Amino acid sequence: MALLEIENLNVTFNTRHGKVTALDSVSMHVNAGETLGVVGESGCGKSITALSVMGLIPMPPGRIAGGEIRLNGENLVTASDARMRQLRGAEVAMIFQEPMTSLNPVFTVGDQIAEAIMLHQNVSADRAFKDAVALLDRVGIPSPDSRARNYPHQLSGGMRQRVMIAMAVSCRPKVLIADEPTTALDVTVQAQIFDLLNEIQRDFGAAIIMITHDMGAISEMADRVAVMYAGRVIEEARADDVLDTPQHPYARGLISCIPALGKDDTELREIPGVVPPLHMLGAGCAFADRCDYAQERCRREKPALVNHGHHPAACHAVEEGRI
Amino acid sequence: MNSSYLLRRIGYGLVLMLCVVILNFLLIRLAPGDPAMVIAGEMGGATEEMLESIREEYGLNKPVLTQLAIYVGNVARGDLGQSFFFDQPVASLIAQRVGPTILLVIVAQVLSIVIGVVLGVLAARKPNGLMSGFVSVFATIGYAVPVFWTGIMLIILFASILPIFPVEGMQSVRLRDAGPLAKALDIAHHLVLPAFTLAIIYLAQYARLSRASMLEVLGSDYIRTARAKGASQRSVLFKHALRNAALPILTVAGLQFGNLISGALLVETVFNWPGMGRLAFDSILRRDYPTIMGVLFFASAMVVVANLLTDLSYRLADPRLRGK
Numbered sequence: 001m002a003l004l005e006i007e008n009l010n011v012t013f014n015t016r017h018g019k020v021t022a023l024d025s026v027s028m029h030v031n032a033g034e035t036l037g038v039v040g041e042s043g044c045g046k047s048i049t050a051l052s053v054m055g056l057i058p059m060p061p062g063r064i065a066g067g068e069i070r071l072n073g074e075n076l077v078t079a080s081d082a083r084m085r086q087l088r089g090a091e092v093a094m095i096f097q098e099p100m101t102s103l104n105p106v107f108t109v110g111d112q113i114a115e116a117i118m119l120h121q122n123v124s125a126d127r128a129f130k131d132a133v134a135l136l137d138r139v140g141i142p143s144p145d146s147r148a149r150n151y152p153h154q155l156s157g158g159m160r161q162r163v164m165i166a167m168a169v170s171c172r173p174k175v176l177i178a179d180e181p182t183t184a185l186d187v188t189v190q191a192q193i194f195d196l197l198n199e200i201q202r203d204f205g206a207a208i209i210m211i212t213h214d215m216g217a218i219s220e221m222a223d224r225v226a227v228m229y230a231g232r233v234i235e236e237a238r239a240d241d242v243l244d245t246p247q248h249p250y251a252r253g254l255i256s257c258i259p260a261l262g263k264d265d266t267e268l269r270e271i272p273g274v275v276p277p278l279h280m281l282g283a284g285c286a287f288a289d290r291c292d293y294a295q296e297r298c299r300r301e302k303p304a305l306v307n308h309g310h311h312p313a314a315c316h317a318v319e320e321g322r323i
Numbered sequence: 324m325n326s327s328y329l330l331r332r333i334g335y336g337l338v339l340m341l342c343v344v345i346l347n348f349l350l351i352r353l354a355p356g357d358p359a360m361v362i363a364g365e366m367g368g369a370t371e372e373m374l375e376s377i378r379e380e381y382g383l384n385k386p387v388l389t390q391l392a393i394y395v396g397n398v399a400r401g402d403l404g405q406s407f408f409f410d411q412p413v414a415s416l417i418a419q420r421v422g423p424t425i426l427l428v429i430v431a432q433v434l435s436i437v438i439g440v441v442l443g444v445l446a447a448r449k450p451n452g453l454m455s456g457f458v459s460v461f462a463t464i465g466y467a468v469p470v471f472w473t474g475i476m477l478i479i480l481f482a483s484i485l486p487i488f489p490v491e492g493m494q495s496v497r498l499r500d501a502g503p504l505a506k507a508l509d510i511a512h513h514l515v516l517p518a519f520t521l522a523i524i525y526l527a528q529y530a531r532l533s534r535a536s537m538l539e540v541l542g543s544d545y546i547r548t549a550r551a552k553g554a555s556q557r558s559v560l561f562k563h564a565l566r567n568a569a570l571p572i573l574t575v576a577g578l579q580f581g582n583l584i585s586g587a588l589l590v591e592t593v594f595n596w597p598g599m600g601r602l603a604f605d606s607i608l609r610r611d612y613p614t615i616m617g618v619l620f621f622a623s624a625m626v627v628v629a630n631l632l633t634d635l636s637y638r639l640a641d642p643r644l645r646g647k
Contacts, residue, residue, distance in 0.1 A: 088553040106642060164548070
C-alpha cells in the first residue's frame with residue numbers, strides 16, 4: 001500500500017458557466033521517501049489535486065464529487081473537519097507558490113512557525129519558539145535567532161520560501177506538497193531550494209509531491225511523474241522514462257519545449273494553442289484540438305490511462321501505434 | 324516606533340490646535356456687527372457706557388492682532404474666558420462636564436467597535452449566509468436612522484413598555500450617599516441607553532466595514548497557509564484575518580471619533596446626560612459665546628488626541644509601518 005493514494009478523484013466547481021469538472025478521475029500515488037512530480041500547464045488541475053489532499057478546496061463552490069484520497073489507508077475525503085485539522089500541518093503539509101504573500105504580514109516568522117508546532121504538539125510557547133529558531137537554522141537562514149523575530153516584509157523572497165519550508169516540515173509531515181515552490185524565485189535561489197527539499201527529504205523521510213510546470217525541476221527532483229492535462233492524468237511513469245521516452249503527444253510537446261543550453265536551436269518551441277476552458281470540454285480527448293495525431297475517434301471518445309507497451313499514457317494514437 | 328515620528332505627530336497636533344483657536348477667535352469677530360453689541364445684546368441691554376465697558380473688559384479696543392495674541396495666550400494658560408450665562412469660568416464649566424462625556428463617548432466607541440466587528444467577522448464567514456444579510460440590512464437601517472429618533476424610541480420602549488433602564492440623567496438621587504461600587508453600578512445602569520443609542524449608528528458602519536475588510540483578507544494566500552497548518556476556523560478568523568482586516572477599521576474608528584462627539588451632543592440632550600454636549604446645547608440656545616468657543620476648543624482637542632492615538636495604534640497593528 002502506498003503512503004498516499006488518490007483514486008478516481010472527481011472535483012467539480014460551480015461557476016457562472018455552470019458546473020465544470022476540474023478533476024476527472026484523477027489517480028496517483030506516492031510512497032514514503034519518494035518524490036512524485038506533477039506537471040502540466042496552468043489550469044490543468046495540479047493545484048486542485050494538491051488542495052484536495054489538504055482538504056482546502058473552497059466548498060462551495062468546489063465539491064469532491066467522487067473518489068478517495070487515502071493517507072495510510074485512511075480516506076481523507078470522508079474525514080471530519082476536526083480530523084482534517086489534526087492531519088493538516090502534522091501529517092500532510094504544503095509549501096505554496098507565492099512566498100511573498102503566503103506569510104502573514106502582521107506576525108513574526110518565528111511566531112508563525114511556532115504556531116504550527118503548537119497546533120500539533122503539546123509544547124510550551126517558549127519551547128515552540130526555540131524549535132522554530134532551530135528549524136530556521138536547519139533551512140539555512142543565517143542568524144536564525146534574530147531572523148525569527150523579523151516580520152515577513154523584512155525577508156527576501158528566497159528566505160521567505162525557506163521559512164515556508166521550515167513551517168511545513170516543523171511537525172515532520174509524512175507527505176509534503178510543494179506547489180511550484182520556486183516559480184517566484186531567482187534561478188540561483190531555485191537550485192538552493194531544490195537542494196534544501198532533497199536534504200529535508202533525506203532527513204525526514206517524507207514523501208514529496210512536487211507540482212510544477214518546469215520540466216527542469218522534474219529532472220532535478222522527481223522519482224516518478226504524473227503529467228496532467230485539463231483535469232486528467234494523461235501519462236504516468238518513472239521520471240527518466242517520461243523525460244526520455246514521452247508517450248502522449250502532450251508530454252512529448254512539453255519535453256521538446258525545454259530549451260537546451262549550447263545547442264544552435266535558436267527558436268523557442270511551444271505547443272500551439274491553449275488548454276481549453278474546463279466548461280468547453282467535449283466528449284473526446286481534451287488535447288485533440290492541439291494534437292497533430294488527432295483523428296475522429298479522439299474527438300469522440302476519451303482515452304483511458306493504460307500501458308500501451310512502454311508506460312501508461314491516455315492516448316488513442318499511442319494505443320493504435322500511430323506514433 | 325521612533326520618537327522623532329511621535330514628536331512630529333504631536334507637533335502637527337499642536338499646529339492644528341492653534342488653527343482651531345484662531346478660528347474660534349474669528350467666530351465672534353465674524354458675527355454680524357460690533358462684537359460688543361453682540362455681547363451686550365445677549366446681556367439684555369446696551370447703553371453707550373456699557374458698550375465701552377464691555378470693549379474695555381474684552382480688550383476689544385485694542386488692535387485685532389493684539390487681541391488674538393492675548394486670546395491665544397489665555398487659552399495656552401487654560402483660561403477660556405467667562406461664561407455670560409453661567410457667570411463662571413468656561414474652563415471650570417467644561418471640567419465639571421468633561422468626565423461624563425468622555426465616559427459616554429468611550430463606552431459607545433468600544434461598544435460599537437466590539438459588537439460591530441464581531442458581527443462583521445461572523446458575516447464574513449459566510450458571505451451569502453443569513454448573518455451576512457442581517458448585517459447588511461441592519462447596517463443600512465442603523466446608518467439611516469437619526470440618533471435622536473433612536474434615543475426617543477428607546478426611551479418610549481424602556482420607560483413605558485419595559486421599564487428596566489433609567490432614561491434620564493447619570494445618577495439616582497437616592498444613591499447620593501451610597502458606596503463607590505453601588506455608585507459605579509448605578510452610573511453603568513444609567514449609561515446603557517445613551518451609550519447604545521450613540522453606538523448603534525457607528526456599530527452598523529463597523530459591521531459593514533469589517534465584513535468587507537474580512538472578505539478581502541480571507542481570500543489572501545496567508546489565510547490559506549494558516550488553514551494548511553491546521554489552524555481552527557476561530558483562529559483563522561479572529562487571529563490571522565482580523566489582525567490584518569483591523570487596519571481600515573482603525574482608520575475609520577479614528578475618523579469617527581469627531582462624529583461621535585457631535586453625536587454625543589444630541590444623545591446627551593435626549594437623555595439629559597450631564598456632559599459637554601448638554602453644555603454646548605444650552606450655550607448655543609443662549610448664544611453664550613465664550614462657552615460655545617470653549618466647548619468647541621475642547622472637542623477639537625479630543626479629536627486631535629484621538630487621531631494621534633489612531634495613528635500610533637496603526638503602527639502598532641501593522642509592523643510594516645514601523646521604522647519608516
